[in-house]
Amino acid sequence: MLWIVQRASAAVLALCVTVHLVTIVYAVRGGLTAADIFARTRGSLGWLAFYTLFVLAVAVHAPIGLRPVLTEWLGWRGRTREWFVAAFGVALAWLGMRAALVVFR
């Protein structure tokens, strides 16, 4: 049920985006160095969990959102569109987790 998944992921993202932006602003304003940042994120299951949730919500929300745009503005329909959209989601999940692990490990 793409519709409800989209709405649910939107709600999750509203929260995650806010937390993420506040965190980044805090880090920048506070003049945190790389060492300071890694000290807080390395080995932190809390941050890993947060970013995993964030990445999964993005990997679900962005492809579902693009899907109608591909049809309505580019005339793309059928199986190939579904494969592309799914592949885009997988790519986002993979790249996103790769990025999250950089600060975790």
Added chain:
Amino acid sequence: MTALQVSVWRGGADGRLQAFEVPRYPSQTVLDVVTHIQRKIDPSLAYRYACRVGMCGSCAMTVNGVPRWTCRTHVDRVAKDGTLELRPLRNLPIVRDLVADMRTFFDKWERARGHFEGGATRADDFARVAPESPARQAADAGIECIGCGVCYAACDVVRWNPDYLGPAALNRAWTLITDVRDTKTAERLRAIAGDAGCHACHTHTSCTERCPMHLSPTASIAGLKRAVTKAALEGKL
């Protein structure tokens, strides 16, 4: 009074705009303008109207880019600089001049199962439906639709996606789904779900803004989205 400069679509899809000059009068409606052109200037102009008092919806067409009922549109409201551009309703094939082919509009109505399917017979007593019940209020909010096509012409998704059932058909489906006497709820939900159905609506609300009966197809379609999700989660679809 100065004259109105009116551009009118002539011909089919490959037609063109033709210019007319029409005398301006107080309290003139766009329907008065079109009628004047057809009766006094060019009898070959094709256009539709019937009741001319805002009840039938036959006179719907595009006035300065916006779908409206011409009988209910005062010239003073829309021709601020003394010009009018009249085209047939958008998103529908053109029959000729200002007349749109409403067949796809009503075909989609049928595809959405937009007709009542009850289960009672003459032997049964009357159905008892409380007017204040939420279900009945939801249905009542949408039943005054007279199928004029203005919402369909206003909808961006209809324009982009030829399969999309459209606001009117979906609004009608909703009024039947919330009707406790109707027995084909599951079938109707199946008919209106999916990429050609309620889920294609992106809540632009152009339909609700333009509806001359002040209905809200957006609200009806939101109801359908929730109903489909609920039914799917309960395994009823």
Added chain:
Amino acid sequence: MKRVALIHRLSGIALALFLPVHFWALGLGLEMDAFLRWTEQPVVKFAEWGIVVLLAAHLGGGLRVLAIEFLDWHEWQKSLAAIAGAIVLAAGLAFALAL
């Protein structure tokens, strides 16, 4: 096309194009201190502000859709509420980012 819907759609497309790049760049495991120094550059600050605006625009449009689909408000009230929320977010963060 409705303006708020167009902004919602265009900001969504822009974010969908930006995010893979963002993830990919972060995943490279670049030297963090050098990266942080790079983000001090004005052009980067401007891009960050742009992304925050896109996020706020998309969030605002999304809140409007959620309000219309799940609540019983009038459409104009919902539009106003969503736009107001987005403006607050963008303004607050733009200030916080001191751009």
